[in-house]
Amino acid sequence: xxxxxxxxxxxxxxxxxxxxxxxxxxxxxxxxxxxxxxxxxxxxxxxxxxxxxxxxxxxxxxxxxxxxxxxxxxxxxxxxxxxxxxxxxxxxxxxxxxxxxxxxxxxxxxxxxxxxxxxxxxxxxxxxxxxxxxxxxxxxxxxxxxxxxxxxxxxxxxxxxxxxxxxxxxxxxxxxxxxxxxxxxxxxxxxxxxxxxxx
Amino acid sequence: xxxxxxxxxxxxxxxxxxxxxxxxxxxxxxxxxxxxxxxxxxxxxxxxxxxxxxxxxxxxxxxxxxxxxxxxxxxxxxxxxxxxxxxxxxxxxxxxxxxxxxxxxxxxxxxxxxxxxxxxxxxxxxxxxxxxxxxxxxxxxxxxxxxxxxxxxxxxxxxxxxxxxxxxxxxxxxxxxxxxxxxxxxxxxxxxxxxxxxxxxxxxxxxxxxxxxxxxxxxxxxxxxxxxxxxxxxxxxxxxxxxxxxxxxxxxxxxxxxxxxxxxxxxxxxxxxxxxxxxxxxxxxxxxxxxxxxxxxxxxxxxxxxxxxxxxxxxxxxxxxxxxxxxxxxxxxxxxxxxxxxxxxxxxxxxxxxxxxxxxxxxxxxxxxxxxxxxxxxxxxxxxxxxxxxxxxxxxxxxxxxxxxxxxxxxxxxxxxxxxxxxxxxxxxxxxxxxxxxxxxxxxxxxxxxxxxxxxxxxxxxxxxxxxxxxxxxxxxxxxxxxxxxxxxxxxxxxxxxxxxxxxxxxxxxxxxxxxxxxxxxxxxxxxxxxxxxxxxxxxxxxxxxxxxxxxxxxxxxxxxxxxxxxxxxxxxxxxxxxxxxxxxxxxxxxxxxxxxxxxx
Numbered sequence: 118x119x120x121x122x123x124x125x126x127x128x129x130x131x132x133x134x135x136x137x138x139x140x141x142x143x144x145x146x147x148x149x150x151x152x153x154x155x156x157x158x159x160x161x162x163x164x165x166x167x168x169x170x171x172x173x174x175x176x177x178x179x180x181x182x183x184x185x186x187x188x189x190x191x192x193x194x195x196x197x198x199x200x201x202x203x204x205x206x207x208x209x210x211x212x213x214x215x216x217x218x219x220x221x222x223x224x225x226x227x228x229x230x231x232x233x234x235x236x237x238x239x240x241x242x243x244x245x246x247x248x249x250x251x252x253x254x255x256x257x258x259x260x261x262x263x264x265x266x267x268x269x270x271x272x273x274x275x276x277x278x279x280x281x282x283x284x285x286x287x288x289x290x291x292x293x294x295x296x297x298x299x300x301x302x303x304x305x306x307x308x309x310x311x312x313x314x315x316x
Numbered sequence: 317x318x319x320x321x322x323x324x325x326x327x328x329x330x331x332x333x334x335x336x337x338x339x340x341x342x343x344x345x346x347x348x349x350x351x352x353x354x355x356x357x358x359x360x361x362x363x364x365x366x367x368x369x370x371x372x373x374x375x376x377x378x379x380x381x382x383x384x385x386x387x388x389x390x391x392x393x394x395x396x397x398x399x400x401x402x403x404x405x406x407x408x409x410x411x412x413x414x415x416x417x418x419x420x421x422x423x424x425x426x427x428x429x430x431x432x433x434x435x436x437x438x439x440x441x442x443x444x445x446x447x448x449x450x451x452x453x454x455x456x457x458x459x460x461x462x463x464x465x466x467x468x469x470x471x472x473x474x475x476x477x478x479x480x481x482x483x484x485x486x487x488x489x490x491x492x493x494x495x496x497x498x499x500x501x502x503x504x505x506x507x508x509x510x511x512x513x514x515x516x517x518x519x520x521x522x523x524x525x526x527x528x529x530x531x532x533x534x535x536x537x538x539x540x541x542x543x544x545x546x547x548x549x550x551x552x553x554x555x556x557x558x559x560x561x562x563x564x565x566x567x568x569x570x571x572x573x574x575x576x577x578x579x580x581x582x583x584x585x586x587x588x589x590x591x592x593x594x595x596x597x598x599x600x601x602x603x604x605x606x607x608x609x610x611x612x613x614x615x616x617x618x619x620x621x622x623x624x625x626x627x628x629x630x631x632x633x634x635x636x637x638x639x640x641x642x643x644x645x646x647x648x649x650x651x652x653x654x655x656x657x658x659x660x661x662x663x664x665x666x667x668x669x670x671x672x673x674x675x676x677x678x679x680x681x682x683x684x685x686x687x688x689x690x691x692x693x694x695x696x697x698x699x700x701x702x703x704x705x706x707x708x709x710x711x712x713x714x715x716x717x718x719x720x721x722x723x724x725x726x727x728x729x730x731x732x733x734x735x736x737x738x739x740x741x742x743x744x745x746x747x748x749x750x751x752x753x754x755x756x757x758x759x760x761x762x763x764x765x766x767x768x769x770x771x772x773x774x775x776x777x778x779x780x781x782x783x784x785x786x787x788x789x790x791x792x793x794x795x796x797x798x799x800x801x802x803x804x805x806x807x808x809x810x811x812x813x814x815x816x817x818x819x820x821x822x823x824x825x826x827x828x829x830x831x832x833x834x835x836x837x838x839x840x841x842x843x844x845x846x847x848x849x850x851x852x853x854x855x856x857x858x859x860x861x862x863x864x865x866x867x868x869x870x871x872x873x874x875x876x877x878x879x880x881x882x883x884x885x886x887x888x889x890x891x892x893x894x895x896x897x898x899x900x901x902x903x904x905x906x907x908x909x910x911x912x913x914x915x916x917x
Contacts (some may be wrong), residue, residue, distance in 0.1 A: 129673065130675060163675030163676060163677075163678065163703065163706065164673070164675055164678070164876055165673055165674055165675030165676075166672075166673040166677045175629065188629065194670065194673065195673070197668075197670050198668060200668050201668055219671050219672065219673035219674070220673075220676055220709070220711075220874070220876065221671045221672065221708070222671050223871075223876065223878075223879045223880070224710070224711060224871070224880075225880060227671035227672075228671070229671065230670055230671075300645065
């Protein structure tokens, strides 16, 4: 069990969580690792919370885990929620500038949470805050927030650049491959540029 | 009306069930004919105080029964064993929702296949559905147990299975008629947490159902329907249904545990029998249903190694099968081990106080306008399966119910029939309609049901990822087959049908109003393609902040692209420009911007 790494990708239906998970899984496979993934279908395009789990290692038994080493969140509230999935000393990679208010917040019945950084510190987990919207916009499309974050998360995941490239090529439809390759590189650079540690 | 008091009638088991239903205050009976169950509905139809209808199949019969039960009328639905397969879809979710007025399902099994293609044991459905099951053993019990079944149904908020077999159903015996049961009226109360089986509510109802089964087992232990009958020899028999009569005749001196309520099994009553005798046999037709449970208690039992696992039994077969065991060495006495109550999942416990993010109808989904218009009519709205279930959530709150694929129309028909007015509409997507709404619509047409069926035709099977269906003709390999025309289909089955453009809110509202005001059954096909398929942006909406008074009309359409601000609403980036918010605004505060200007944000 110990040699298995779990990554949870969380976000809002329609943000491309499943695509990001597919890229990650392919990259892990390119590393020669055993991979299992699991996701929730059906509501994925209806604006609900979406969680996809990718697990990789020498051998993976269970396809699910509620204790992720890394959580990748494409939206701020889902990032807050994703903290609940993080194992102690895990890392949250979150699109902190992307806020999509759920219906209860829109109706002003509930409050959108604040202070992700403080909550992360209190929980003893590491936060990599990414302005994924800016990165995606720079890459050429706001729709690439998912892959921009994956680029940022690549700094804490033990895959070679070549494996990530193979993951992108394998999972991303060819007509949007280039913009996603750009988003990935810019996302990775946004963290490296800030001097965050690179594994 | 025949005076049914103080009389003894010589009745077939099925007739006794029909009489028993009326005596128990049932006001609604639905069925599809099937030997050996047919006479139940035929008998009920000949009695006063009960409405009886043949439905197009057993699934629709059960769904129609659900509607009548919800409306507050005790309802009995009957079918043969294989019919219960057809009704299994609604049954397996009905057990989650429970009932309002009592709902009793009669399944008539046919051991020996006197008139059937297979020999299945319906008792397995009681276990599968986690519902109580009663098994009468003669015509008098058939008559009496119906009232017991209705009482259990209401007390435990569950459908109840009344299981008979051919020799009970078609056997005849004296029945002493009893005084009618006083039944308190039950109002229909909209309760989505009980009737709208989307995951968030269904998860809670599943827990209710598991706990209910525990309480039912306690009831089975106490129930006078389960009787330990003393004998004079060291031999005990567990039996239910007509098989009890065979065994009793074959072994008049044996001890008996006679099970009238055979599911859930009263473990402690079984153990009690083992305290009295050293040899116990389960006599049952078809599957080792009781035997397996007794073995689970760790108790030695004579079962299917002696009693044939196929065909019908009779007293000769039972005697010949068990006679050798009367003198065999008794097995070593063992203590029963009672199964512990099941644990419930921890995963349901809320882990955060963060705002939930339920899925919502997509921005630009024009079928939202159907809910907006429907809500203004004072109608219950029986929903179905698919995206449109999202119309139940706030702020739309436009649906009352979702049971299973295609159930909306049957539930609506039963509900309206039971209340005697157009009290409910049905809301169903195009693909779900083709799945099994179509049969319910034929049934409703045949039975001259009242109601309004809204078919939300978004030209795809959206929820699962935009697959083709008979309405589009699109096949998995992307080839095009014939597309079935809903309007022509309705014409063909004699149902008034109007097709409206769901993008035209005024026309749609008017059509709904007109249908609600017209007696009888009508269909409105609301057409608008799935917003995720078209992904069209038909303009930008801007807010006149002077005119907006935050009245909330545009917020009530539940569009994720409209949000309240401090002084006025704002239109978010997700807006597709569908324009429904503009149409519902009474102050002219919303409008399309010029062709190339951006929307306010």
